[in-house]
Amino acid sequence: MFTVIASVVILGVIGIVFGAILAFASRVFAVEVDPRIEKIEDILPGANCGACGATSCFAFAEAVVQGKLPANSCVPGGGEGAGKIGEILGCEVEESREMRAAVRCKGGLEESQQKFMYLGVKDCWAATLLSGGNKACEYGCLGLGSCVEACPFNAVVMNKNGLPEVYPELCTGCGLCVEACPRGIIELIPKEQKIYLACMNPGKGKTVTAVCDVGCNGCTLCANPKTTPSGDIKMEGDLPVINFQNNKNLIAGAYRCAKNSYVVEVSFASVEYDIKKCNGCPDQPKPLCVKVCPVKNCLTFDEDTKKAQLSKEMCIGCELCVSECPVGAFKPVEEKEGIEHVIEEKM
Missing domain, CATH: 1.10.15.40 (Electron transport complex subunit B, putative Fe-S cluster)
Known part of the structure; x- marks a missing residue:
């Protein structure tokens, strides 16, 4: 019994001694942490x-x-x-431009061709180990959701068509989904950007259309100076490249896309038109606004009144008429709020 009591006392004393030593050491060797951290x-x-x-x-x-x-x-x-x-x-900090992720592919299960049915591990990197993946397009989304798993903010979800969708309001632009994509089809773009090309296939014509119904075929219509006079869409090889400055500079180019390869996440109101100011451009074969409008029958010329006629229901708000009209009959209107794919509706 004495042995047990002695052992307990000795252990207690040792504990007190070592505790005192540790307390002393923590004070002597303490590293001060800057409270600002x-x-x-x-x-x-x-x-x-x-x-x-x-x-x-x-x-x-x-x-x-x-x-x-x-x-x-x-x-x-x-x-x-x-x-x-x-x-x-205690200093001024320059604000950085807020970014968001954008999926540069619209070729889901309905639009793109499959090389084979993949039944392996549900991971895009794993799928690429098998003949480069199941998609016939080497630049298309594999649709297995590695980007979804990588996002810590639940900003990326898979839709029914087998493509990831990004919620801009939740996306912080951290770039983890970009790193998670083995095909590099997810990019960071300015958060305010609502129009972008959703294709990264550098091929042209049948090379692209044979594997995807919505792939860019390199037709150059969107980059035509008459369509995008701002020059914010230019061709690099057979693929358009966008200068992200102004959504309105891109709307006409996106509309002219024959393959519907662009993503448009904003609805534009019709321009304002004061028909009383219109003089019909008497020195031209037809009014300049009619000539530049990319939407068929949106602007027409009335032979009786000798004035241009605007269909507000068809107007996509590209504002090409605003810059071309010599008498200022057209005025721009601010963007509507909300996400509406108006281009698909009006084609």
């Missing part, structure tokens, strides 16, 4: 996505305070987060 970490999304280049949100906060990373590096935090970090650091 904790404050910055508290305002971060906490996704630990790594888009900033740091291993975690805490590591990012630490790197920012130490000057190793810029304060606007947190992509999910956006401009608002960068501003709050600037307040903590």
